[in-house]
Amino acid sequence: MYTQFATGDVTNGLAPSNDATAAIARSGRLDALVALERIGTRRQFSRNEEIYAEGHSTECWFRIVSGTVRICKLLTDGRRHIAEFHYAGESFGFDNAPERLFSAEAVGDVILMRYPRRATEQLCDELPSLARSLRDMALRDLASAQSRMLLLGRMTAPERVASFLLELCERREATRALDVPMSRNDIADYLGLTIETVCRVLSSFKRAGAIAIPNPHRIELRSRDALEALCDA
């Protein structure tokens, strides 16, 4: 889910609708990943390093090989908002505007593949299936953004934190033991809360027996039901 850009995606376009495109698509499907890899370069970033800044050019986009990335924005008075976290296997930074509206930072150490946008666009014109994959990526991000608007606009603090834990669980494909790569501050800025509120809510979940917190970056879900009940009561 979410900006996943798996091998399978590239090859499952609709049947092409005429001979010429069919020929291109057939060859293209085989070459799509190869072509994408040929225009990509490997990059490495360390904890809290900036991958790109607000205002930078959008000449490239990224896929995460390993690590976690935060997409964020700072208001002039210091308030910060995290628009999204991206995890291993997901892509980010495929933006439309000429300039970055948000910055991207490494939460911990991160390894990325970096792809030039212009070359990707050209590939898209040859490979409808690649074009579709990129569009689907954008649409998944959009759906995710819309759910989070609901969370930010209409949910209470406990509901937000419960949603966050369950989302993390789903996206990291974890079952009960979650590793939480980001700080409490990151979580707060992601959920539109303060760090104190995040701590208090987590503590209250712990007291209620819904979770266990062996250490700050490790949370175990003891009662998924209790958390789910909070999310759309």
Place this chain on the structure above:
Amino acid sequence: MYTQFATGDVTNGLAPSNDATAAIARSGRLDALVALERIGTRRQFSRNEEIYAEGHSTECWFRIVSGTVRICKLLTDGRRHIAEFHYAGESFGFDNAPERLFSAEAVGDVILMRYPRRATEQLCDELPSLARSLRDMALRDLASAQSRMLLLGRMTAPERVASFLLELCERREATRALDVPMSRNDIADYLGLTIETVCRVLSSFKRAGAIAIPNPHRIELRSRDALEALCDA
């Protein structure tokens, strides 16, 4: 801005990168709008009518000929959130998931063009420029959603209302006299506030001389500077 799908968009793809695609694209560009219109049908909805419901199939998408549409979701306890308003000239409902995650409703009387998704996908495979237009549409919506997450997560009530007025102004291409098609309740559910707070903030803006409110669906911006100062102080 925002899911605009103007004539120009369809024809401004990158130069195709080989002869075969070039030939297709050239013919396609001429036919793109025609083809899209051929698969579209005109629909009409009256005030507060549901265009599609949460859970419905996503077999089609829409472009607004005239009127305003709200994309929204109801929580089980009655809390409502409006993910987006769409105005004349904009498109909506091009979703990825098999089922609608949000519903769409007519704010006032609305005239739409309705396009089947499957046929559109096929057109996309033939016309890279159309594929790109649709992707750009999704990316614009995503950028818009991300700004609004910032608003919902980190802005005060006066900042939200000021942002809303300025956004409305920009998207409706108005200068000073705004017509506000939606109710105060809609605005509240869009901004993550209550109707009372929206009213109070508007009244305070009026007292401060920043706006005038000849009637509830008509707002005049008297001091755009005052409003802009609020948005990123």
Place this chain on the structure above:
DNA sequence: CGCCAGTTTGACCAAGATCAACGCAAGTGG
């Protein structure tokens, strides 16, 4: 050991929600 960054907890406060009443204009039916 002391320091530092991040986390947790407590006491208090304020922005905005809730509850309640009132205003006002557009129907509607007698």
Place this chain on the structure above:
DNA sequence: CCACTTGCGTTGATCTTGGTCAAACTGGCG
């Protein structure tokens, strides 16, 4: 034409959630 209703919108009084401020705790590390 005028009571009456209905659906919004506006305003005021009070309450609650979550923010703010402050202090203590924890684990890692020089």
